[in-house]
Amino acid sequence: MRPVVDVRGVTKIYDLDGQSIRALDGIDLTIDPGEFVAVMGPSGSGKSTFMHIVGMLDRPTAGTYSLEGTDVSQLDGDARADIRSRRLGFVFQAYNLLARTSAIENVELPMVYAGVPAADRRRIALEKLEEVGVAQLKDHLPNQMSGGQQQRVAIARSLVNDPGLILADEPTGALDSKAAESVMRLFRDLNEQRGITIMLVTHEPDVAAHAKRVVTFRDGHILSDATQDRKAA
Amino acid sequence: MNTRATLSLAMRALLRNRSRSLLTMLGVIIGVAAVIVTVAIGVGARTSVQQQIASLGSNLLIVQPGSVTTSGARTGYGGASTLTPADGLAVATLPGVAAVSPTVTAREQIVAGTQNWQTTIDGVAPTYTFVRSWPLASGTFFSEQDVASAAKVAVLGQTVVQNLYPDGSSPIGSSILIDGVPFTVVGTLAPLGQSGMGQDQDDTVLVPYTSAMERLTGQTTVSALDVSASSAASVDTVQTEITSLLEQRHRIVAPQPDDFQVRNLQDVAAAASSTGAIMEFLLAGVAAVSLIVGGIGIMNIMLVSVTERTREIGLRMALGARAKTILRQFLTEAVMLSTVGGTIGVCVGIVGTLLVSLLAKWSTVIPISGVIAAVLFSALVGIFFGYYPARKASLLSPIEALRFE
Ligand SMILES: Nc1ncnc2c1ncn2[C@@H]1O[C@H](COP(=O)(O)OP(=O)(O)OP(=O)(O)O)[C@@H](O)[C@H]1O
Numbered sequence: 001m002r003p004v005v006d007v008r009g010v011t012k013i014y015d016l017d018g019q020s021i022r023a024l025d026g027i028d029l030t031i032d033p034g035e036f037v038a039v040m041g042p043s044g045s046g047k048s049t050f051m052h053i054v055g056m057l058d059r060p061t062a063g064t065y066s067l068e069g070t071d072v073s074q075l076d077g078d079a080r081a082d083i084r085s086r087r088l089g090f091v092f093q094a095y096n097l098l099a100r101t102s103a104i105e106n107v108e109l110p111m112v113y114a115g116v117p118a119a120d121r122r123r124i125a126l127e128k129l130e131e132v133g134v135a136q137l138k139d140h141l142p143n144q145m146s147g148g149q150q151q152r153v154a155i156a157r158s159l160v161n162d163p164g165l166i167l168a169d170e171p172t173g174a175l176d177s178k179a180a181e182s183v184m185r186l187f188r189d190l191n192e193q194r195g196i197t198i199m200l201v202t203h204e205p206d207v208a209a210h211a212k213r214v215v216t217f218r219d220g221h222i223l224s225d226a227t228q229d230r231k232a233a
Numbered sequence: 234m235n236t237r238a239t240l241s242l243a244m245r246a247l248l249r250n251r252s253r254s255l256l257t258m259l260g261v262i263i264g265v266a267a268v269i270v271t272v273a274i275g276v277g278a279r280t281s282v283q284q285q286i287a288s289l290g291s292n293l294l295i296v297q298p299g300s301v302t303t304s305g306a307r308t309g310y311g312g313a314s315t316l317t318p319a320d321g322l323a324v325a326t327l328p329g330v331a332a333v334s335p336t337v338t339a340r341e342q343i344v345a346g347t348q349n350w351q352t353t354i355d356g357v358a359p360t361y362t363f364v365r366s367w368p369l370a371s372g373t374f375f376s377e378q379d380v381a382s383a384a385k386v387a388v389l390g391q392t393v394v395q396n397l398y399p400d401g402s403s404p405i406g407s408s409i410l411i412d413g414v415p416f417t418v419v420g421t422l423a424p425l426g427q428s429g430m431g432q433d434q435d436d437t438v439l440v441p442y443t444s445a446m447e448r449l450t451g452q453t454t455v456s457a458l459d460v461s462a463s464s465a466a467s468v469d470t471v472q473t474e475i476t477s478l479l480e481q482r483h484r485i486v487a488p489q490p491d492d493f494q495v496r497n498l499q500d501v502a503a504a505a506s507s508t509g510a511i512m513e514f515l516l517a518g519v520a521a522v523s524l525i526v527g528g529i530g531i532m533n534i535m536l537v538s539v540t541e542r543t544r545e546i547g548l549r550m551a552l553g554a555r556a557k558t559i560l561r562q563f564l565t566e567a568v569m570l571s572t573v574g575g576t577i578g579v580c581v582g583i584v585g586t587l588l589v590s591l592l593a594k595w596s597t598v599i600p601i602s603g604v605i606a607a608v609l610f611s612a613l614v615g616i617f618f619g620y621y622p623a624r625k626a627s628l629l630s631p632i633e634a635l636r637f638e
Pocket residue numbers: 014015016021022023041042043044045046047048049050
């Protein structure tokens with residue numbers, strides 16, 4: 001089976017006032033289709049840096065990266081934008097919805113960049129809002145929704161172009177435990193029922209308990225990588 | 234991403250910040266409105282001066298007495314009493330001259346029944362209507378015979394008719410008193426309206442020049458000679474011929490200055506339109522500067538906007554926007570601001586122009602080419618001043634933009 005993510009020797013060095021910081025140091029990792037991976041580790045261990053490289057928002061200083069069997073390390077900006085648009089879905093800790101823009105328009109945005117015709121955009125956006133259970137909020141502005149509702153809209157947005165991989169950096173970090181639990185159930189349903197591959201960064205063991213596999217980072221290295229029995233649904 | 238999607242993205246971004254968008258456009262609105270109003274006034278003034286001069290007939294030459302020096306003080310042109318009706322008759326015999334009408338001007342109180350009015354009395358010859366291409370509205374003009382006998386007949390301008398006959402009755406055949414002397418009205422002139430200098434040309438009474446000299450001014454000289462050349466092409470030759478003829482008649486030799494002046498209306502027209510053009514150019518320049526200031530306002534706001542929306546730009550890139558798409562969106566926003574501002578400015582300018590012509594009674598002409606140029610120029614302002622901020626936005630790296638604080 002062709003892996004979704006295949007990372008070999010990925011290293012990221014930041015240059016800060018002449019001092020080089022090795023945020024990632026030779027990471028090797030493979031993620032297969034249908035996996036649900038939780039990335040854990042202490043603050044500053046390189047989790048977000050790794051997410052950004054896998055999400056093609058940033059480039060590694062060294063190492064190679066294949067996404068769905070294609071080497072994407074050498075691609076230019078436009079090609080990277082197109083892959084982000086068609087193959088990747090992002091969910092952020094701070095939701096990152098466009099302010100003063102309705103839920104449904106937020107969900108439509110990635111389709112605008114992917115060139116989906118206007119009529120289809122509406123329909124697909126509504127479908128995805130239904131799927132994450134907030135269709136009734138489609139005309140609400142971000143500031144008219146709770147954090148949990150906004151994160152659901154953001155998840156709907158990550159789904160619209162049928163991504164091969166969803167990347168979520170602390171998606172429950174700003175939510176209370178109840179809302180966090182319900183968002184995690186949504187991710188889990190998407191993974192189990194739709195077979196969507198998910199990689200998610202978290203600090204909370206409760207959240208990580210929903211994943212099938214937990215990768216732990218420390219100082220830019222992978223400390224452990226273990227499959228686990230999921231928390232009962 | 235297609236054009237429609239780009240436009241709708243840009244429009245939504247602008248609508249999210251309505252009041253700021255409006256304030257940003259204000260500079261362009263004012264600039265374009267100023268361009269429209271100034272150009273409309275300039276072109277209007279030039280057109281009306283030209284029409285005025287054309288209505289006088291481009292073949293017209295005016296001979297005026299020169300200035301005189303009394304104890305060292307020189308009067309202006311027309312101050313001397315050197316032109317006589319005989320000069321007029323002599324000029325009329327020149328080849329290339331179609332007609333000559335002497336003019337004797339006086340200002341008098343006139344009375345008709347219970348009404349009275351002060352106006353300009355112009356003593357002229359029957360050729361006057363031809364020379365000035367000024368048709369009659371009713372009645373007849375006085376004849377050579379009336380001139381020979383210094384007949385007490387008069388032709389009234391429309392303003393005088395309105396003031397002396399407010400009930401609308403026909404003035405033909407009635408009697409008016411000019412400076413106490415009874416004159417019979419034989420005709421009325423067609424309305425001519427304001428002159429280029431804003432004078433009411435219809436506020437006049439025409440009488441035979443002999444009657445004016447004998448009965449009103451008591452002088453033997455005339456105030457001017459209106460000469461009509463037989464064709465526009467012969468105007469220059471006729472001008473030199475009149476000059477040498479009058480120099481001869483007035484016995485003026487080389488170093489002595491002429492005691493008269495021959496003016497060619499074509500020169501006056503050219504001078505008027507060239508001063509008009511210079512004014513227009515200056516005004517349009519000032520207006521264009523204000524438009525550029527408006528453009529700098531747009532650039533300023535777009536730069537602030539790029540900084541403020543850095544995280545938004547990062548998000549859009551994360552969601553699949555290419556650098557070029559970001560560039561196009563921000564450029565479209567700038568151009569939209571400037572062209573929508575330009576269009577509103579055109580509307581404001583048209584309203585302002587109408588107000589000016591309504592309140593100040595100035596004639597104005599809004600040239601379509603000016604409107605199109607103003608809108609195009611404001612679009613250019615948007616492209617020029619929007620490019621730098623837009624490019625700055627598009628060069629951001631997705632991750633740096635997303636993490637921007
Ligand atoms: N733009 C940057 N410039 C310099 N150093 C950076 C930059 N981004 C991250 N780092 C450094 O790289 C290391 C890894 O950071 P990263 O954000 O990946 O940590 P993290 O595991 O996500 O931490 P947290 O759990 O707090 O989010 C840290 O030492 C951080 O200071």
